[in-house]
Amino acid sequence: MQKNILLLCIYAVMGVSCSSKSQVSKNNAALSDQKATPETVVLYKNLIKLADKGIMFGHQDDLAYGVNWKYEDGRSDVKDVAGDYPAVYGWDIGGLEKKSPKNIDGVPFDKMRQYIKETHKRGGINTISWHIDNPLNDKNSWDTTPKSLASALPGGVSHEKYKLWLDEAVTFLLTLKDEKGKAIPILYRPYHELTGNWFWWCKNNASPEEFKTLWKFTLNYFQEKGVHNLIYVYNTADFKSKEEFLEYYPGSDYADILSFDKYQYDDPQTNNSFVENCLRQFSIMDQVAKEQNKIMAFAETGYEQIPYSKWWTDTLIKAMGDYKISYVLLWRNHGWQEKEQKMHYYAPYQGHATSKDFVDFYNLDRILFEKDIAEKPYKK
Template sequence: MKKTISALLTLFCIGVSCSSKVPSNDTKLSVSDKKATKETIILYKKMTQLAQKGILFGHQDDLAYGVNWKYEAGRSDVKDVTGDYPAVYGWDLAGLEKKSANNIDGIPFDKMRQFIKEAHARGGIITLSSHFDNPLTGKNAWDTTPKSLASALPGGESHEKFKSWLDEAAKYILTLKDENGKPIPMLYRPFHELTGNWFWWCKNNGSPEEFKILWKFTIDYLQKKGVHNLIYVYNTADFKTKEEFLEYYPGPNYADILSFDKYQHSDPTKDNSFIENCQRQFKIMDEVAKEQSKIMAFAETGYEAIPYDKWWTDTLMKAIGDYKISYILVWRNHGWQEKEQKMHYYAPYKGQLSEKDFVDFYNLDKILFEKEAAKENLYKK
């Protein structure tokens, strides 16, 4: 029934003008990297088409650990609850800049490589973020010492160091290959939440011109190093106007997917602001996406510990509304945080309060997990 209804909806959208229809003109669907691999181009076009059918569900660090477990082969909190893996898997590259064996979440990069290969082989999609350290101070990504962003630019005092970090990222990305030795197409979301004020690359720490130079230099440098399997995700935090969303935007030739991050912090049964703010931002982003023939994503979201039992089908689905977004990704299931003395997870596990609602969410026609994504053969024509 789920597949039948989805197919009918797709045919309906093809036959009439849908309000948030993703551009379907193939001539406009080329990725920004002009040397992108064939499989990368295919993935982008398939994701664009699939956005008409539904929304791919993603989870950060899904295969590495969950609540009360770590590194159990084939395990996933999402799969424990639904019987299916997420369609999108989020991983972070931070740690490579220090030549660490583990990433910022403590996952060995060797294990992460294997998880990426396994997910890709099953037909899933990989998205990469990078909480790289502050290049000026050597402190973590949350250190907002003034001039840190400018220091990484060509001519800046940290530029050579920053280039060496990109060298490490490129080397690692180039090891991510499928069973046939081909580079695995992935989404790359650098300098995420750039309209916030909590990372060294955020808007409070550099002018629009400086940020655009940093973004363009990073993308160009990776491509010069032979990385041509990335789809680039432009990602903001909050914004109130179209002008604010585009203020730091590097341009259509340097981005492929438009997105923002937004988390639920207040009780949704008493406060509707999460839904209202998401709808306002999706409306603005949808206008830009149509103008530039881009697709959209909800690149990070969630409600820590999910204390509302209907958050998935009630709050989250209302926050998305009728907008055609490619994917949503909820953050990681770390479990108990000793320092903060609280639970930290964003997808339910067996027995969690919202488990039943998450299954109902899984069964919605427009929500797609890995089994349905795999049927689309996302890397083949």
Template sequence: MIKSNPIVFFFLAWSASFSAFSQGNNTKLSLSDTKATKSTTQLYQNLQKLTQKGILFGHQDDLAYGVNWKYESGRSDVKDVTGDYPAVYGWDLGGLEKKSDKNIDGIPFDKMRQYIKEGHSRGGIITLSWHFDNPLTGKNAWDITPKSLVSVLPGGESHEKFKSWLDEAVTYIKTLKDKSGKPIPILYRPYHELTGTWFWWCKNNANPEEFKTLWKFSMAYFQKKGIHNLIYVYNTADFNSKEEFLEYYPGTDYVDILSFDKYQYNDPTKDNSFVENCQKQFKIMNEVAKEQNKIMAFAETGYEAIPYSKWWTDTLLKAIGNYKISYVLVWRNHGWQESEKKMHYYAPIKGDVSEKDFIDFYNLDRILFEKDAAKAQLYKK
């Protein structure tokens, strides 16, 4: 038996570690927007590097309200429990298209702007979705009247109206600036859950080429109007194969981050399908990400009211497994939902059955909150 040389052993261990790191960072990522701002490009590249360290935790509407409170300066249900803010803040543009002063969740756009600036100033990351109304019928985003998507394409009967809606977003996004007046980099997740069947832009309402045309047109329109601080997030609902994930995919030159949304509905102590399905989808998405050198994310997830005490360190971590994803975001803490007579929240509150487990989750080296994001200085080289 040959005795091991400690120097050789160290070198081999270092080489293996470096090789594993390099596999995820062998090519410097370039954004789909070739004119992206410096800080936007820097954020994107730093997000790639950070996937080797851990996963950023996000929460929708975190600073605006929580269970039994609204618009309290500096407050956050996540911070109430952990002493730290989430690293990623989710917000929605729904309502801009009809010139409303409030978004789809009832948050005044002026307040939302301030929250976005606050989160960014502390080192956090901003992501935007858009539950806009159906442009063909004027009904909400969940109206799946046939040909609604086709109507917004060039030459369609709703095209000019749709362009005016995009103009509203352009105007608003241009007001999202940091203290020095520079545009705040944003992870923009348009036409989310596109492989579902519940929004007017979903796959049941258009063929692949029509959807790709919509994506590319919207992206080009924003850039033509001078918007160069967006990182584009492709987002699906369920899919069962690589072919299905890519069927409506606009192409590697038009996407920066790959993601899907999936929620827990059944008791995880009796039904493991959430974990199994997430693992299946991450495996497929990871293959695409490696081929195209893209970042991955779990853009929306959660378990309403979190009735399982170990959901964070048991179920959610198992669902993600060992995949190198950039961030995971849970949905909003609306509180009591009168229409359905139940509590509606996805991040734990003080006294919640999963509060202790969420603190354990927070303390994991692999899970990153805002203090970790600030230390990483994601907007700097």
């Protein structure tokens, strides 16, 4: 596989020039956290450089489990198929607010911490979302009782409880350190899919000002508590215009990466709407990214069970067009779902029908896995 060795600069401050014609000006790009750790600043600058080289491949819960296995040291369905780990690893900290030892998908937080450290040591990148419970009534994220978001704001009936929940996240985030005791940089994606209608923080459940207030309060709270290793990812679901994308946007000083989530549901051989809608949204988001001096990502996607054998090279790659995208993350490989009586996975596993196409996807110069970004150790 012929992949550009310049990509190997992701986790290093090196004397190697990674020349770029990025839409993002590296000289003017600055993180929203003005006290971000030096390592976090380095990662952000290198994300900008890498966006010119290609799109990093990511996978949710990749090291924790896969189809028909759990917690096997060093194992990964992606690695089983492609011979390489993803470049980006997704994790969710839903459950911390309840002081649960496991997240909402059953991953023990002790193991998650271990996986995040292992990923960082190899040169991979970690991103975290949070399916946080509804602070108004302690039900799950999908409870959309009216005024739930407002209850968490300063002066709201759930505000003090919400701060205690944030404290649990702060405690966990502050434990994410490398072997030298330095904080591991994390791409943090709070209140994801905010333009949907299925979470208590979505736009149907709050005004733009209420959402912006919650976002800003949360980021400021983390930073006041000493968390300075987060790169903040603004994440939407569907949107049809620039105005809709920006309606709930907290401002360029409070976000570092722009992104959206979109999944394939229809057969791409008979319905091209997934590709068309992705391209439409990337076109809109690309315009905003250029104006805001930001990078962008495809923060969640997938086609459950991947029933189309050429989905990787004939659908997903087309859906991303020629846009400069930092990373694309596929959802998790849960395996058999007893309640739904079906298989639930989004990346191929060994022997899967799309394995050959996935290897072809892996071999594209434009698609980056861990070996492409992590040849050099992290230095500062």
